[in-house]
Amino acid sequence: xxxxxxxxRAAKPDGTTVYMRPRPGSARMYPETDIPPxxxxxxxxxxxxxxxxxxxxxxxxxxxxxxxxxxxLANDLIDSDVVEDFEDILSxxxxxxxxxxxxxxxxxxxxxxxxxxxxKISKAHMMRFFELVSCGKVxxxxxxxxxxxxxxxxxxxxxxxDELGLWSPPISEVEDKIKALxxxxxxxxFADERKAVAKLMGELMKYYRGRVDGALINSMLLKTIHALxxxxxx
Numbered sequence: 071x072x073x074x075x076x077x078x079r080a081a082k083p084d085g086t087t088v089y090m091r092p093r094p095g096s097a098r099m100y101p102e103t104d105i106p107p108x109x110x111x112x113x114x115x116x117x118x119x120x121x122x123x124x125x126x127x128x129x130x131x132x133x134x135x136x137x138x139x140x141x142x143l144a145n146d147l148i149d150s151d152v153v154e155d156f157e158d159i160l161s162x163x164x165x166x167x168x169x170x171x172x173x174x175x176x177x178x179x180x181x182x183x184x185x186x187x188x189x190k191i192s193k194a195h196m197m198r199f200f201e202l203v204s205c206g207k208v209x210x211x212x213x214x215x216x217x218x219x220x221x222x223x224x225x226x227x228x229x230x231x232d233e234l235g236l237w238s239p240p241i242s243e244v245e246d247k248i249k250a251l252x253x254x255x256x257x258x259x260f261a262d263e264r265k266a267v268a269k270l271m272g273e274l275m276k277y278y279r280g281r282v283d284g285a286l287i288n289s290m291l292l293k294t295i296h297a298l299x300x301x302x303x304x
Contacts, residue, residue, distance in 0.1 A: 129153065137167035146175035155193050165200035169210050177213060181221070190221040198227040212236045212280045238281050245290060248274065249303065252294045259295055267291060 079087035124132070126148055133144035133153070137160070147153050152174045159170050174196070178188045199216060202208040208216070208231055219230040231237055251270050252259060259266040267288075274287050297303040 137171070139167060139171055143168065143171045143175065147171055150175050150178075155196070158193075159197055159200055162197060163200040164204045166210075169203070170196075170200060173213055173217075177217070181214070181218060186218050186221050188217075188221060190224065191217050195220050195227055202227070202231070206241075207238055208236055209238055209278075209281055209283045211284060215280060234280075236280050239278075244278065244282055244287070245294075247277070248287070248290050248294050252291070252298055252303065256298065259298060263295065267295065 076093045078090045078093060080090045081087055130141065130144040130148055133139050133147060134141055139147075147156050156167075156170055156174055159165065159174075160167055163170075178191070182188045195217070199208070199213065203210050212231070212234075215234055216227060216230050216236065219225070219234060220227060223230065225233075248270075251273060255266055255270060258269065270291055271284075271288060274291065275284060278287060294303060
């Protein structure tokens with residue numbers, strides 16, 4: 071062979087060299103000369119494949135299908151490493167999946183950017199807040215204010231809601247308030263319903279923001295307006 075051989079050689083005390091192993095190829099790998107080869111059966115390989123955990127893409131797809139989340143929210147849960155917390159909160163509170171997912175990811179990120187020490191917001195705090203949302207005692211819109219106060223004051227969720235005055239009022243009170251407003255703006259309702267709805271929603275949200283779900287107020291308002299137009303509301 072002409073030139074320098076493509077091999078690794080070891081130096082000897084007398085100044086000569088001796089062959090050790092071939093030079094590594096493009097993959098930088100070469101046969102291990104000190105360990106005999108280990109034969110792995112096809113059955114064992116299939117056994118290992120069957121026990122592999124699902125890929126992150128597969129987990130995201132499961133979240134999308136099981137909880138009707140957007141792909142973005144599913145990926146956010148995985149990236150934030152809160153999938154287990156998310157599923158635990160859902161199983162114990164029955165809160166809306168999208169609400170829980172967005173709170174654990176988007177809302178906490180937003181609060182952190184604002185300088186809130188979100189590390190002080192525990193899973194127990196989250197669990198209690200969503201319990202209250204699920205039973206209608208606090209509105210989901212209160213999440214930002216409640217969690218911010220929890221982090222800053224180190225108080226319980228219930229204590230914070232007390233101090234902020236964010237407990238939801240009895241539904242009968244909300245119904246009476248809506249009926250009174252619809253009657254007050256009766257002429258505007260008949261003249262232009264869409265415009266009246268926007269105006270009345272503005273008035274109601276000024277009063278109930280953070281205490282009553284906006285979607286619930288809108289639904290009750292439309293129902294009351296329908297009753298007015300049908301003659302059922304006197």
